Amino acid sequence: MALGEFELIDKYFTRPVRRAALxxxxxxALLVPAPGMQLAVSTDLLIEGRHFLSTVLxxxxxxxxxxxxxxxxxxxxxxxxxxxLGLSLPQPDEAWLEGFARGLFALAxxxxxxxxxxxxTRGPLAISITVFGEVPAGQALLRSGARPGxxxxxxxxLGDARLALEMFRGAVSLPGEDFDRVRRAMELPEPRVAxxxxxxxxxxxxxxxxxxxxxxxGHVLRRSGVGATLEAESLPRSAVLARQPPEWQRRCTLTxxxxxxxxxxxxxxxxxxxxxxxxxxxxPVTRVGRIDVEPGLRVLGPEGRLLAADLHTFDHFKTP
Amino acid sequence: MALGEFELIDKYFTRPVRRAALxxxxxxALLVPAPGMQLAVSTDLLIEGRHFLSTVLxxxxxxxxxxxxxxxxxxxxxxxxxxxLGLSLPQPDEAWLEGFARGLFALAxxxxxxxxxxxxTRGPLAISITVFGEVPAGQALLRSGARPGxxxxxxxxLGDARLALEMFRGAVSLPGEDFDRVRRAMELPEPRVAxxxxxxxxxxxxxxxxxxxxxxxGHVLRRSGVGATLEAESLPRSAVLARQPPEWQRRCTLTxxxxxxxxxxxxxxxxxxxxxxxxxxxxPVTRVGRIDVEPGLRVLGPEGRLLAADLHTFDHFKTP
Numbered sequence: 001m002a003l004g005e006f007e008l009i010d011k012y013f014t015r016p017v018r019r020a021a022l023x024x025x026x027x028x029a030l031l032v033p034a035p036g037m038q039l040a041v042s043t044d045l046l047i048e049g050r051h052f053l054s055t056v057l058x059x060x061x062x063x064x065x066x067x068x069x070x071x072x073x074x075x076x077x078x079x080x081x082x083x084x085l086g087l088s089l090p091q092p093d094e095a096w097l098e099g100f101a102r103g104l105f106a107l108a109x110x111x112x113x114x115x116x117x118x119x120x121t122r123g124p125l126a127i128s129i130t131v132f133g134e135v136p137a138g139q140a141l142l143r144s145g146a147r148p149g150x151x152x153x154x155x156x157x158l159g160d161a162r163l164a165l166e167m168f169r170g171a172v173s174l175p176g177e178d179f180d181r182v183r184r185a186m187e188l189p190e191p192r193v194a195x196x197x198x199x200x201x202x203x204x205x206x207x208x209x210x211x212x213x214x215x216x217x218g219h220v221l222r223r224s225g226v227g228a229t230l231e232a233e234s235l236p237r238s239a240v241l242a243r244q245p246p247e248w249q250r251r252c253t254l255t256x257x258x259x260x261x262x263x264x265x266x267x268x269x270x271x272x273x274x275x276x277x278x279x280x281x282x283x284p285v286t287r288v289g290r291i292d293v294e295p296g297l298r299v300l301g302p303e304g305r306l307l308a309a310d311l312h313t314f315d316h317f318k319t320p
Numbered sequence: 321m322a323l324g325e326f327e328l329i330d331k332y333f334t335r336p337v338r339r340a341a342l343x344x345x346x347x348x349a350l351l352v353p354a355p356g357m358q359l360a361v362s363t364d365l366l367i368e369g370r371h372f373l374s375t376v377l378x379x380x381x382x383x384x385x386x387x388x389x390x391x392x393x394x395x396x397x398x399x400x401x402x403x404x405l406g407l408s409l410p411q412p413d414e415a416w417l418e419g420f421a422r423g424l425f426a427l428a429x430x431x432x433x434x435x436x437x438x439x440x441t442r443g444p445l446a447i448s449i450t451v452f453g454e455v456p457a458g459q460a461l462l463r464s465g466a467r468p469g470x471x472x473x474x475x476x477x478l479g480d481a482r483l484a485l486e487m488f489r490g491a492v493s494l495p496g497e498d499f500d501r502v503r504r505a506m507e508l509p510e511p512r513v514a515x516x517x518x519x520x521x522x523x524x525x526x527x528x529x530x531x532x533x534x535x536x537x538g539h540v541l542r543r544s545g546v547g548a549t550l551e552a553e554s555l556p557r558s559a560v561l562a563r564q565p566p567e568w569q570r571r572c573t574l575t576x577x578x579x580x581x582x583x584x585x586x587x588x589x590x591x592x593x594x595x596x597x598x599x600x601x602x603x604p605v606t607r608v609g610r611i612d613v614e615p616g617l618r619v620l621g622p623e624g625r626l627l628a629a630d631l632h633t634f635d636h637f638k639t640p
Binding site for chain 1: 351392404405463
């Protein structure tokens with residue numbers, strides 16, 4: 001089978017365009033943000049063996065490739081509009097493409113985010129997505145707005161994706177049902193798009209957890225010129241992770257990464273509004289600490305002892 | 321040397337933002353198209369060994385990675401605004417990065433196109449760029465507007481990039497100075513950004529030549545529901561290519577690819593305006609044929625004989 005590039009685009013990746021003025025098939029796609037809206041743009045490049053395992057089911061990979069990008073829009077409080085897809089494949093495998101497109105478009109349609117352009121080529125398996133969203137001018141959630149006295153929140157739970165990865169690596173062992181659950185967290189993350197939009201005008205800063213809670217919160221602290229104090233035990237975790245040894249719980253929640261939850265800050269006076277936004281979005285949020293004047297991140301263990309945990313963010317060029 | 325992802329972004333890819341509301345360093349970049357403007361978006365994924373040779377100088381690769389994307393904006397008549405960069409590298413080689421960034425930003429600055437976001441990772445050498453431009457609403461040059469009786473034009477010359485590739489492959493042999501010249505065409509293509517904008521309101525359809533003249537013109541013909549007739553000898557070529565055997569000249573101009581010239585159509589009544597636009601943009605254009613009612617592309621050889629040349633477009637999944 002020699003499915004050519006153009007046939008492949010036609011067969012799997014051409015959908016009728018609804019919101020964009022012009023979609024797949026011309027030199028450019030044309031987008032028209034509504035008056036008063038800013039266009040939010042984010043891009044991610046996913047490489048086999050680095051960002052996903054070669055054993056992942058193609059529909060789950062299609063989901064995740066878009067989910068990690070939608071998560072960036074969520075962290076800005078933007079409403080998804082569209083995306084471009086660059087896809088490098090070792091060979092045009094129709095069963096793989098069919099699954100990948102199914103997972104990708106199922107998530108895209110749930111968020112009203114349409115494919116507007118792309119590029120396919122033969123090569124190592126790599127997926128490059130750039131997403132576009134819109135946000136009312138001046139209302140985007142930035143990393144730079146946290147102020148001393150603000151509360152620090154995190155959505156959902158942290159650490160399951162890392163626990164699944166450690167299971168694949170053979171470092172931990174889990175019963176089958178627990179493994180299925182944390183594997184779903186790793187392979188099918190749910191971008192917090194509704195929560196991000198509900199937090200506009202309430203949150204002072206936000207970031208999504210891709211590299212690990214401590215490292216990603218660290219970006220907010222540095223950009224805002226502040227510090228934070230929190231208790232390690234306050235970080236929300238699943239029942240599966242809560243059954244693991246304490247050091248695994250701490251490592252997975254603090255530095256796990258691949259969570260795609262939102263970490264955000266809000267004034268203590270607006271706790272009711274944060275709760276209301278979380279209810280509206282249907283996503284639980286947990287207050288985990290507070291913003292301080294003193295720079296740096298202070299993580300307290302049991303009895304208020306300062307932990308000397310390794311809080312370095314996951315860095316793609318530093319890890320082996 | 322273990323340069324981390326964040327240090328790498330800071331060192332080589334963080335430039336002050338001018339036009340975008342927010343650039344590299346937050347979850348999203350924020351863009352604000354001017355009122356009445358549509359945003360044109362295009363994306364390309366370049367893989368080592370497939371789209372460029374591993375021997376290419378990094379500054380030339382930086383230039384070309386952006387040039388091929390700017391060429392898509394040119395084919396839409398859009399003015400460049402910004403781009404995102406996804407970069408996968410086997411290791412963070414500072415000399416390579418310094419050269420790549422130099423070539424990339426030199427071209428970006430010439431076109432007022434700023435880097436607004438990106439993603440770097442370790443992996444096989446791959447470059448993913450998504451560019452953004454703006455075009456007055458309704459004025460984008462599309463592939464679908466060619467009408468019977470229109471003239472067919474091409475900018476610059478065709479075929480040098482392919483001749484250089486064949487030299488690298490050992491299929492042809494060229495004197496050193498000739499090789500340098502065609503190698504520049506392959507490695508440092510000049511996107512026809514000014515010409516594309518000058519042709520707004522004049523050209524009825526346009527496409528850039530990336531896969532090969534015949535294949536790319538074929539996209540215009542199919543989308544417009546028309547055909548075309550042209551003489552192979554009329555296709556513009558460099559002095560270097562004109563010294564090659566006739567069959568090489570024909571192959572390189574008709575199906576060579578990687579030219580990044582504009583192929584466009586315009587009503588015969590507007591030849592003066594086409595000439596004026598070309599002068600304004602400082603790019604020569606050549607009238608090479610006409611649009612017909614009958615679908616398909618008819619390429620005539622010497623004495624008006626219909627050539628049975630292989631006009632199939634370069635297809636990334638079909639070539640070996």
